[in-house]
Amino acid sequence: MIDLSELEHDTISELINIGVGRAASSLSEMVEQPVELTVPRITFVERFSDTDLASKPNEVVSAVSQTFDGPFKGEAMLVFPEERSLELVRSLLKVEVPLDTLTDLEQEALMEVGNIILNACLGSISNVLGEPINCSMPSFRKRESKSLLDVEGGGLNNGNKPVLMILHVQFMLRQNDIDGYVLFVMDLDSIQMLRELVRRFLANSLG
Amino acid sequence: MAQQRSVLLVDDSKFARLLVKAFISSNFSNWEIDEAEDGNKALEMVEGKSYDYLLLDFNMPGMNGLELGEQLRGRFPDAVIALLTANIQQEIQKKAASLGLEFLAKPPTEEKIRDFIAAQEAAR
DSSP: OOOOOHHHHHHHHHHHHHHHHHHHHHHHHHHTSOOEEOOOEEEEESSGGGSGGGGSTTOEEEEEEEEEESSSOEEEEEEEEGGGHHHHHHHHOOSOOOHHHHHHHHHHHHHHHHHHHHHHHHHHHHHHHTOOOEEOOOEEEEEEGGGTTOOTTOOGGGSSSOOEEEEEEEEEEGGGTEEEEEEEEEOHHHHHHHHHHHHHHHHHHHO | OOOOOEEEEEOSOHHHHHHHHHHHHHHSTTOEEEEESSHHHHHHHHHSOOOSEEEEOSSOSSSOHHHHHHHHHHHOTTSEEEEEESOOOHHHHHHHHHTTOEEEESSOOHHHHHHHHHHHHHHO
């Protein structure tokens, strides 16, 4: 499907690792507790349903998504199970608010968390590669996991080369029993451009 | 007790405004804090009032925080104007510096906001 050398694969994983590390640090500041991360995993698939992320296809998840555009483009997503989202919002708010207000604020709060987390990831990657990346406004969706990447009126799945690179990192907040994951989805053209930038970065770094 | 100041928070996220307002209020209780959800609203608000501190998000509908900051810098040469944003890209930080804007990375925390303002107050 796409051929990455071991070093390229390792470098892309490390780029994501740096980005998600920064994101975890941001999340940890917000919730005032440690955030644990898994090692990033890269998979190439033709359909989202081919990934093991869709192992609970009917689970309803909350997701904040931002498209990004620059030398490579795609969609970044922060995903967590729906039933834990209010709990997450409660741990983010440092001011006491009534339950009604908490529920009203839920979507706003999750969008802002997504904005901070996803920008931390993308910003770190941009800074390492030295390439500016433009991010869209965050959008919120709540749906079954199997339909996570379905976008009304188009989207990455409808590209002419339906190859997706899924970069998956899981995060855990043990005190609140919350876990979720970050996804980066890119099509074939963008994957190739990212690979090219990684090659240049390695060439510069290694002399 | 610090001198009374006026603050304008510009952020399309109600949640972000709520947090930052709470952090400022709990440390600088007599300060006046106004809010705008985008750049156009902020420009309307500064027509009738001047501010000592203007904290601007970067990624907003309509004009972004740098475009807004550039206009506000011309209008308020002595005010503290800061980008308070999740967008930590060096490109954005350099542009902010070149426009005379401070840079604060989100997430906003009480300590971060309090220390930033205290340092600015000490420098006045």
